[in-house]
Amino acid sequence: MLLEKTKLLDQYFDEVLKEQQQIDLLLGDPVHPNLYSLRDMARQSFRSKGIPHSGMEDWKYTPVRAFVEKILRVKDGYPKYSSSAADALQLEKSCYIMVIIDGKWWPHLSDPILTDSLEIASLDQVSSETAKIAHLGAHADIEHPFAALNTALFSDGIMIRVKTGVLLEKPIYLVHISMGEINPMFYPRMLFVAEKHTKVTLIEKFVVSDTSIYTVNNSVSEVVVENGAEMEHYYIHTENELSVNLQYARVILDEGSKYSNYNFALPGSPFIRHDLHVSMRGTGAETTLYGMVLTSKKQLVDNHTCVDHSVPDCISNEHYKCIVKDQSTLVFNGKVIVHPDAQRTNSFQKNSNLLLSDDAVINTKPELEIYADDVKCSHGATMGQFDSEALFYLTSRGIRENTARQMLMEAFAAEIIEVVPDEMVKQYLKNIMAEHL
Structure with missing residues (x-):
């Protein structure tokens, strides 16, 4: 029976990939023509690797197939969007609100942008001549199975660009709503660019509509923080038992830039996988990664982070704390790589865990790879019950x-x-x- 399910799920994705490939051949790339070859490589990459399994080091504690295969058991017909879903969001008035439903930006449900300092646009409406669109597809690693699947299948998304020298006073608040209106598995694509000497706060909150069926949100973000720019970036997961969240983000830091990520996952979604890869490409860049995870019931939350130091004089600081209850499972894998040219790197990493049940499971693996000799680096993990x-x-x-x-x-x-x-x-x-x- 298990073998039949495995074949069925593989057949499902193969058919979806073939259908999208035919669309690309007949109509051209739905977003930008220069992505055609990349999408073809992404299709080949996913087909060669398939859905991750326990034999892969990065997925050894994460039975992703068991969660994703539920998309094949959805009923015919999909719920329609109703205005009550927007009313229930209780959107804060102190932000620029952007509503994204099943990966598609809905401008008429979002706040109007009345300032020239900020550009927000649908990816399929951004001209290929726009310089910043060159970042689209340039940073996400298609060797990652679900980043490859997103690259092969996404048909729309959102680009947010903060223009040079702007200190944006209001946060940008992206509300991701999972409904399964068109398809139970969808592929949001985000491109965030903070240009030189800007400052911006970006908040992403993940919710599920009350009318939703079982959905899988497979999102990819490419984040570029240019010279001297600063970005605060929040992830807040408040989904319910009807939504699986597969999230991949690649962050590029230029000279003197600062990027802070705050990741909060709460009880609800049965499975959250979050891959965050920060690349320090400019000297003097700084990044701080903080996470707070609270799991319950049979929930599985898996956070994989990687901070890649490739140039000198950069700083990274990471601390994830996790409270694990009931029969839930927590996976944390934090990696710091210091390349030979990254002298005078200063890096700290820590994972602290509170285990509140004999039936709960924690798998933690902090890693350091150091190939330079003039560095200050440390890492560690703690696990315990109540004091x-x-x-x-x-x-x-x-x-x-x-x-x-x-x-x-x-x-x-x-x-x-x-x-x-x-x-x-x-x-x-x-x-x-x-x-x-």
């Missing part, structure tokens, strides 16, 4: 044990939440974390 002395101290002062446990979990999570610089996001995270702890 018995702290728990005893609180209960001995009349605090109920359940309340004491919640206080300790909040204190554990606070270290990550408190470093969030955006006060609006910080308060929001405190509120939603309190609901789940």
Whole structure:
């Protein structure tokens, strides 16, 4: 029976890839003609590797096939979008709101952009003559199976460009809504460019419509932070049990740029896989990666990060904290690579885990690859349960044990939440974390 399911899923993707290839041949590339050869290579790459399996080092703890195969069991017909879904979002007024449904940007549901300092456009409407569109497809690694699948199949997406010298006062807030309106598996594609000496905050929140069927969101982002630019980038996962999220992001940092990523995953989606690859390509670049993961039930959350130091005098700082409950599984793999020319690199990485159930599982693997001799690098991972002395101290002062446990979990999570610089996001995270702890 398992073999039959395996063949069925492989046949499904093969048919989808063939159909898209025929469209490309007949009508040309749906986004840009210069992507045609890249999409063909991506199709070949996915076909040669197939859906990841436990024999692949980066996927050994992540049975992705078991989650993805559910797309073959959807019922005929798909729900239609209703205005109530937008009303339920409770969008903050202090942001530029961009609504993306099943990977497609909906301008009429989004805020109008009334400033010349910011360009937001659908990828299929951006001229191939626009200089920044050259980044599209140039950075995502099609050796990654799902990045290859996205590259082969995406038909639309969004480009956000902050123009040179602009310090954007309002955050850009992308609300990704999974509905399965056209297809249960969809392929959002994002290109974010912060031009020289700009400053921007980008918030991405992932939600599921109440009318959704089981969906798989396979997204790819290419992020370019040019000389002297600064970007704060947030991921907030609040999906429910109807959505699987496969997320790949490649970040390029030029000279003197700064990129900070804050990744928050909460109970809900049965499976979240997040691949974040940061490439330091300009001297004096800095990156900070923070994550807070809270899992429950039989949820599986897998975070793979890679910081690639290829030039001198760069700084990276990473800290992921995870609270794992019930029968859930947590996977963390953080890699730092310091190439021979990356002298005077300063890199720190840590993964801290709180295990709250005998049935929960944590697989953590911090890695350092150092090929330069003048560096300061460290990494480590910790794993444990509640501090018995702290728990005893609180209960001995009349605090109920359940309340004491919640206080300790909040204190554990606070270290990550408190470093969030955006006060609006910080308060929001405190509120939603309190609901789940």
